[in-house]
Amino acid sequence: MTSSITSNWARRINLGGIAVLLSALFTLTALGPAQAGEPRTFTLSRAPQLSAITTARTWQPFVDYLTQETGHKIVLKLYNRRLDFDHDVVAGIPDFYYGNPGYFVVGRKLHGYRPLIRSNARQLKGIVVVRADSPFKSVKDLDGQKIAFPAANALAASLYIRALLVEREKINFKPHYVGSHDNVYRNVANGTFPAGGGVHRTLNRETKGLKKSLRVLYETPGMSPHPLTAHPRVPADVAMAVQKAVLKLRDSEDGMKMLKKLKIEKPVIANFERDYLSMEELGLKMYAPLLVQMK
Numbered sequence: 644m645t646s647s648i649t650s651n652w653a654r655r656i657n658l659g660g661i662a663v664l665l666s667a668l669f670t671l672t673a674l675g676p677a678q679a680g681e682p683r684t685f686t687l688s689r690a691p692q693l694s695a696i697t698t699a700r701t702w703q704p705f706v707d708y709l710t711q712e713t714g715h716k717i718v719l720k721l722y723n724r725r726l727d728f729d730h731d732v733v734a735g736i737p738d739f740y741y742g743n744p745g746y747f748v749v750g751r752k753l754h755g756y757r758p759l760i761r762s763n764a765r766q767l768k769g770i771v772v773v774r775a776d777s778p779f780k781s782v783k784d785l786d787g788q789k790i791a792f793p794a795a796n797a798l799a800a801s802l803y804i805r806a807l808l809v810e811r812e813k814i815n816f817k818p819h820y821v822g823s824h825d826n827v828y829r830n831v832a833n834g835t836f837p838a839g840g841g842v843h844r845t846l847n848r849e850t851k852g853l854k855k856s857l858r859v860l861y862e863t864p865g866m867s868p869h870p871l872t873a874h875p876r877v878p879a880d881v882a883m884a885v886q887k888a889v890l891k892l893r894d895s896e897d898g899m900k901m902l903k904k905l906k907i908e909k910p911v912i913a914n915f916e917r918d919y920l921s922m923e924e925l926g927l928k929m930y931a932p933l934l935v936q937m938k
Contacts, residue, residue: 685877688720690728690742690869695721701904708901712891713884725796739885741871743767743798748923750872751915758870758913759886762906766865769799770846772831772857773838782861786814791827791839794820800827803863804840806925825849832856867918871907886912 687709689702698721706719720737722728731737732746735754740746744767750756771790773779785808792801801818808814821830827839828849838860846854871889873882889910892898902908913919 683881684716684718685738685881686720686736687717688722688728688731688737688740688742690740690746691722691725695723705901705905708892709885709888712888713881715881715884717885729796735874738874738877739871741869743869744866744919744922745796745798745802747870747872747919751919752923755875756872757875757882758872758915758919759882760871760889760907760910761913761918762868762908763911764908765868767799767803767868768842768865769801769804769863770841770843770859771804771838771861772828772841772846773860774831774834775856775858777837777858777860779838779860782808782812783814785816785838785860787816788837789817789819791819791821791830791836793822793824793827793840797840799842799863799866800824800840800845803866803922804861807863810925828853828857866922867913869906870913870918 687702687706689698691698699719702719702721706717709715709717717739720731722731728740728742729746732740732742732750733753735750735756739759740750740756747756747758771782771785779785792805794801795818796802801820805818808816819836821827821839824841824845827836827841828846830836831839832853846857846859871885873885889902889907890912892902893910899908902910
């Protein structure tokens, strides 16, 4: 009798233990897929041009749209200092980033970033200006001269021009960085420097008198504008979802307005060989300031 009771209780305890174990396993199984299904967070960095607050007003609605449209949480990362953005690109920190083609070439070289989207509305071109009464007839006449540029890392107005003058025009010159496009034009107009780098957009906003005192000596070939890029660690389906979401903005009036604010009008799928290979072939020396700062 006692043996029978003991045996019954043993069976109950064993069954109870199994039930608890099965319950725990069921709970873990139920929780596992839910946790695995949680959207992964990706960062999207924007190269600083204006203040972080001003940039957020334009880019936060776009990032919110991408999160909603793709089903993947995307967080906007902004910067008050360009050096901080430079550091992140060189370190391969952003999952996605939007910056000039110079940053893309560096990011691709170091980490394999791939271009997703670019604007098809316009091409970037740099110009070299001289005084209207200058004796220079060709850019080759600037061999051995001092040339003013707004900044070392300004793409169209400095990096691209300097690379082309050295790599293709085969001339030597001494660059001087004067802080802004306005300063370039004024320094050339008053004779401080014989030539300077800029872009048509900033030259056209100058006064009629200043524009009349200058002439464009050289214009660079056009280059594709800023790409939205993705790090290779971003899954292909996520990158494609972002790409499709941006292209979808073309289909609505509100979407077109957003693209205009972002300066990604008429977005198209970017292609490295077609759009940016020629820039990489110029050599990374044109981007040396970006790399040197990171050492």
